[in-house]
Amino acid sequence: MDKTAAVADLTNLMSKFTSYIGKRLPTDVSEKLGELREQEVNFLAKEVYESMRQNQEAADKLDRPSCQDTGVIQYFLTAGANFPLLGELESILEGATLGATKEGPLRHNAVETFVEKNTGTNTGSKIPWLDWEIVPGSDSVTIDVYMAGGGCTLPGKATVLMPGQGYEGVAEFVFDVITSRGVNACPPLLVGVGVSTSAETAARLSKKAILRPVNTRHSNDNAALMEELLTEGLNELGLGPQGLTGNNSVMGVNIESSARHPSTIGVAVSTGCWAHRRGQIKINADMSYEVISHKGFKL
Amino acid sequence: MKKILTTPIKDEDLESLNIGDVVYLTGTLVTCRDVAHRRLIELGRELPVNLEGGAIFHAGPIVRQKENGEYEMVSIGPTTSMRMEKFEKEFIQRTGVKLIVGKGGMGPETQEGCKENKAVHAIFPGGCAVLAATQVEKIEGAEWKDLGMPETLWINRVKEFGPLIISIDTKGKNLIEENKAVFNEKKKPILERINQKIRFIK
Numbered sequence: 294m295d296k297t298a299a300v301a302d303l304t305n306l307m308s309k310f311t312s313y314i315g316k317r318l319p320t321d322v323s324e325k326l327g328e329l330r331e332q333e334v335n336f337l338a339k340e341v342y343e344s345m346r347q348n349q350e351a352a353d354k355l356d357r358p359s360c361q362d363t364g365v366i367q368y369f370l371t372a373g374a375n376f377p378l379l380g381e382l383e384s385i386l387e388g389a390t391l392g393a394t395k396e397g398p399l400r401h402n403a404v405e406t407f408v409e410k411n412t413g414t415n416t417g418s419k420i421p422w423l424d425w426e427i428v429p430g431s432d433s434v435t436i437d438v439y440m441a442g443g444g445c446t447l448p449g450k451a452t453v454l455m456p457g458q459g460y461e462g463v464a465e466f467v468f469d470v471i472t473s474r475g476v477n478a479c480p481p482l483l484v485g486v487g488v489s490t491s492a493e494t495a496a497r498l499s500k501k502a503i504l505r506p507v508n509t510r511h512s513n514d515n516a517a518l519m520e521e522l523l524t525e526g527l528n529e530l531g532l533g534p535q536g537l538t539g540n541n542s543v544m545g546v547n548i549e550s551s552a553r554h555p556s557t558i559g560v561a562v563s564t565g566c567w568a569h570r571r572g573q574i575k576i577n578a579d580m581s582y583e584v585i586s587h588k589g590f591k592l
Numbered sequence: 593m594k595k596i597l598t599t600p601i602k603d604e605d606l607e608s609l610n611i612g613d614v615v616y617l618t619g620t621l622v623t624c625r626d627v628a629h630r631r632l633i634e635l636g637r638e639l640p641v642n643l644e645g646g647a648i649f650h651a652g653p654i655v656r657q658k659e660n661g662e663y664e665m666v667s668i669g670p671t672t673s674m675r676m677e678k679f680e681k682e683f684i685q686r687t688g689v690k691l692i693v694g695k696g697g698m699g700p701e702t703q704e705g706c707k708e709n710k711a712v713h714a715i716f717p718g719g720c721a722v723l724a725a726t727q728v729e730k731i732e733g734a735e736w737k738d739l740g741m742p743e744t745l746w747i748n749r750v751k752e753f754g755p756l757i758i759s760i761d762t763k764g765k766n767l768i769e770e771n772k773a774v775f776n777e778k779k780k781p782i783l784e785r786i787n788q789k790i791r792f793i794k
Contacts, residue, residue, distance in 0.1 A: 337612065340755055341717045348720035352667075361653050361667040361721040398666060400654045401741050411740030444672050444695065444718060461787040468783055472775045476768065477672050477696030479718040515792050522789060526782045530775045535718055536696060537757065538771055568719035 299378060299580055304385045306582060307574075308392030309592055311366060311438050314572035315358040315397055318349065319586040321506040322483075322569045325544045329481055338539030345534070345567065360568045363399040364440030366390045366421040369504060373431025377578055382434065383423060390421045402443075424497070432578040435585075437504045440570040445482070448474035451492040451499070451561035463488060463560045464523065467546070470562045471527055476536035479566035481544050483507060484527065487561040488516075488550040495559035498549035503565040504573075507545045516548050534567065544569070596752060600645030601690035603710040609758050611767035615714065616754035617647055617691065620732070623746040624648040625671055627739050629679035632686065640735040641745055643687040650676055650694030652742025653721075655731065663731040665748065669721030670695035673713065681705030697759055697768025707764035714756035715768075727753045 294302070318326075330342040352359035368386050372379060393399055394415040403417035404410065422441075450470050454462040467486055475482055487498030510517040523546040533539020544567070553559065565571070573586040584590035597605055599619030609615065622641050631637040653668035673694030676683075680698060683689065684705040692702075692711065695718040706712055716724060733747035759767040 337614075337757060340614065340757075344717040344720045344723055344755060348717075348723040351726060352722040355722060355726075357722050357725070358654060358667045359722055360719045361651065361669045361725075362671065363654070398654055398656060400652065400667075411742070413740060447672060456793060459793045460790040461783075464786050464790060465783060468779050472772065472779055476772060476775070477674055479695070515790075519790055522786045526786050529782050530778050532771075532775065535715060535757075536768055536771055537715070538774070566719060 294580065296378075300381050300385060302580055303378060303576065304388040304392065307386060307389035307436070308396065310572060310574055310584070311389050311393035312397040312399070313590070314438055314570050314587070315363045315399060315440055316352050316356060317587060318359070318568065319571060320588045321508065321586075322544065323349075325507045326481070326567060329541050329544070332540050333533075335533055335537075335539045337537040338533040341534040341537060358397055358399065360442065360570070361400060362442040362444065363397065363402065364442040364570070365402050366393070366415070367424070367439045367441050368421055369424045369437040369439065369501065370434060371426045371428060372434040373428050375430070375432040375578070376434045377432070386421055386423065387416055390416055433575055435573065435575045438572045438574070439504065442566060445478045445564050445566035448478050448564045449496070449562065451487075451496040451559070453492055454558040454560055456556065456558060458558065460519065463558065464519070466560050467523055467562055468527070471532075471542070471564075472530065475564055476532060478564050479568065480532045480534060480536060480542055481567050482542070483544045483565035483569050484523070484546040485563040485565070486523070486546060486548045487559070488548060489559040490551060490553040490557055491559045492561065494551060495561035496563070498551060499561040499563040502547040502549040503563055503569070504571055505547045505549070509547070511548050511550070513550070516550060520546050520548050594752065597691065599647055601647065602645065606690060606710055606712050606762050609712060609761050611758050611761050611765045611770075613758045614755045615758065616752040617693075617756060618751050618753070619647070619749070621647045621649050621693070621748045621750045621753060623651045623653060623668070623744070623748070625650050625652055625743060626675055627743045628736065628745055629676050629683055631736075633679045633682050639687060641747060643689040646687075646689050647691035647693065648689055650692070653725070653746060655741060655746065663734060663746075665725045665728040665731055667721040668724045668728065670716045670718055672696050673698050677702055684709045684711050693756060697766060697772070699769075703760055703764045703766050706760045706762060710762045712758055712762060713760040715759045716754065716756055724753070727751060
């Protein structure tokens with residue numbers, strides 16, 4: 294395949310995939326919501342879970358974005374250094390966002406800052422947002438697409454603690470964010486926590502954490518324990534769907550971490566709403582692909 | 593039996609409603625969010641829609657224009673109501689709006705506005721935007737289109753739109769604030785227990 298044709302094909306594929314993930318939730322999220330719905334006994338909470346179920350059915354059947362806020366489009370790339378279209382990926386993904394915006398259709402969510410005008414194309418300066426990790430020796434690319442809606446983006450918060458505050462300070466920070474602003478962010482939430490060295494490194498990791506599947510655990514035992522304790526603890530608060538109280542608050546808590554400066558603990562929280570629209574696709578050097586996040590994906 | 597409100601809404605339609613009640617709306621529902629509130633309250637511009645006895649929806653929908661020029665509602669769910677807290681009390685006074693639909697709770701200013709002017713705030717389940725779109729019969733108009741798709745005032749004819757969960761009633765009671773107080777109360781003992789087990793710095 295020549296390069297121009299390959300670029301066109303991949304743009305088309307990514308455009309379709311971006312649009313697709315706005316209409317159907319990833320398999321892990323659907324299953325978790327089913328589980329939480331079963332456990333629910335509160336009247337209003339059950340009413341809301343029933344609306345959620347009807348909504349996802351209608352979105353699938355009518356082929357429409359399940360939530361009107363299709364977010365700012367973000368792509369997280371884990372790219373092989375030898376992927377043939379590495380240098381073209383940025384323009385391919387901008388093309389994919391433009392395509393998905395027409396096809397979906399997606400809402401026009403790019404407001405140019407300082408100019409304070411909606412661009413009307415769903416793209417703008419550095420939007421779609423790209424995040425890169427390069428894998429030496431690999432010739433494939435794995436792309437996580439995320440629709441960062443306003444409601445679930447609003448609780449986002451980062452700070453730097455002093456070591457004396459310890460992991461206890463981290464737990465308190467997480468609880469404060471969830472009980473104040475998380476209530477309005479369409480629970481049950483997937484909570485991402487970054488534990489790192491500074492505000493921006495923790496913030497990036499907290500977003501990467503909500504890209505990880507629900508029910509997965511950090512490889513470090515202490516971090517995994519903390520994920521479990523925070524999940525149980527937040528559920529005990531009983532936010533319920535939409536903060537109307539219920540048996541649960543969250544789909545889970547995922548922690549991502551890095552080493553830190555001895556004098557600092559950077560911590561950040563990102564939240565995903567119940568309609569956690571993300572998708573993961575792997576593209577090989579020959580442009581064949583595999584969708585990892587959605588079982589039974591069809592173009 | 594479903595409790596259905598119909599626009600224009602009168603004070604007596606709302607007086608018996610309590611937080612936690614579930615109602616539905618039939619009639620006209622106008623989308624109205626950040627910039628529309630700012631234009632009326634801060635910039636002193638007149639709203640291009642009469643909201644006396646009306647209902648607004650904190651929402652920025654996806655709308656498709658059909659070939660004949662008509663608009664089709666594709667997806668319309670509620671947005672975070674708290675963003676409008678700064679403006680809502682005065683908005684209620686100035687417009688005579690009776691029903692505010694959105695997502696999550698609102699604060700003490702809106703509570704006061706609802707109590708003084710006999711209005712209510714209700715929650716439509718967030719994220720359920722296609723369900724909501726199927727309850728919009730027709731888009732009857734669009735104002736302030738210069739604001740772009742999410743912020744335009746879309747005038748919708750709706751039928752049995754809901755469920756709408758009353759979160760602030762005409763007595764000024766506030767469901768989400770009451771819930772938040774409970775969450776905050778529960779928080780401390782839970783954290784104390786967790787903190788025993790995560791003293792990783794030794």
